[in-house]
């Protein structure tokens with residue numbers, strides 16, 4: 444991305460995050476479908492550094508395992524005790540003996556700043572190179588700077604130091620320019636500064652920020668780039684901030700999709716994970732959540748009230764009031780309302796899964812219809828087949844799951860149970876109310892139900908005096924009158 448690739452990016456993620464009040468480590472909380480640390484390493488990776496190092500400490504086993512999954516190129520350095528941000532960077536460099544002592548740039552960022560982008564980082568690197576700085580800090584001007592380190596400047600507006608909130612004088616506290624905690628360092632200046640750190644401050648920590656004053660003291664240039672977008676440098680400390688960050692990330696994601704041609708009826712109730720892909724002329728109706736690797740093709744309508752996870756939706760499909768995990772919906776297919784698609788489900792072109800239908804590992808052919816109140820598990824349904832209301836594919840015998848095959852253009856009558864493994868041939872019919880346990884061959888009608896018998900006069904004998912008996916009596920009398928009239 445930047446012509447000057449940094450020697451390393453160091454992402455600090457060893458802190459505990461106590462204010463989250465969570466058993467989950469802070470950097471493993473999610474916004475937009477990715478963990479905070481995944482966002483951080485993704486932005487870092489855009490700089491294409493020679494080394495991408497994440498400093499881990501609290502709950503490090505979980506964080507390391509997660510990073511191995513989402514960022515296999517990142518290496519981790521352990522900071523067993525959190526002795527300060529300067530100490531954290533020392534731990535990172537101790538694990539990087541091959542980073543040259545001369546030249547090269549090291550970028551430091553935090554694992555809990557999810558809206559920081561590769562663009563902001565490469566802007567920082569550009570300024571760092573252009574100005575020939577030893578340190579370039581990313582800063583922000585905040586209305587309420589409390590909690591942050593303040594950027595101190597000299598008579599010529601040059602950066603002289605960073606002072607922490609807890610160490611600042613009243614005059615320094617009035618400074619509104621804060622240190623974001625994101626920096627580009629000349630490697631030598633960083634190593635020199637880290638070697639000189641001490642704990643002579645109110646928190647007894649090794650402050651990375653003191654590297655700034657050391658560089659200035661050594662006569663080296665320190666610069667600052669102030670961000671205009673303060674979200675980009677904001678960290679997450681508690682769940683209130685996590686929710687605000689998620690909303691802002693989502694607002695940006697949804698806005699980008701609208702600019703790319705997606706119709707979003709109600710952006711505030713539409714939640715789209717960062718890895719979701721949408722095509723122009725997709726319509727997202729209110730209260731729609733698109734998660735994971737979901738992909739919606741052009742002209743498809745999703746919502747209102749849908750949750751689609753890792754789901755592929757073909758062009759022109761319509762999905763209403765549906766929950767879907769890992770399904771594939773074909774072109775012009777219709778799904779919903781109140782439909783549950785489970786992993787391994789595939790609907791062909793123009794297929795239909797209607798109201799109160801659940802499908803799991805079901806391959807529904809082109810133009811096939813499962814319109815009402817049905818469970819289809821572990822089945823292949825051929826093209827143009829019709830599955831009547833209330834059909835159950837009984838796939839589980841209590842021990843194992845079995846497969847059912849329904850051939851093309853076959854017709855399964857309402858309220859049937861197809862007991863797997865079983866096969867309904869192409870062009871076969873199943874009579875309504877059948878419990879099918881053996882194959883129905885192509886072109887046959889399978890009937891598997893009790894034969895109907897009617898017992899005359901039963902209500903009059905066994906339910907005498909009830910409204911039913913009275914109604915039956917009136918009906919019989921009316922029939923007799925009709926009979927007499929037609930014969931009279």
Ligand code: UD1
Nearest residue numbers: 455456457458525526527528531553591592622623624650
């Ligand atoms: C730090 C800066 C402060 C800046 C602020 C921005 C220092 C001394 N101060 O504040 O100037 O305004 O960030 O948010 O650097 N971490 C470790 N190991 C540690 C300590 C921290 O990995 O020993 C990590 C934390 O997990 C977190 C980040 O570093 O991701 C910042 O730590 P935090 O304690 O929030 O920052 P402060 O020191 O308060």
Ligand code: CA
Nearest residue numbers: 590678679680
């Ligand atoms: Ca912080």
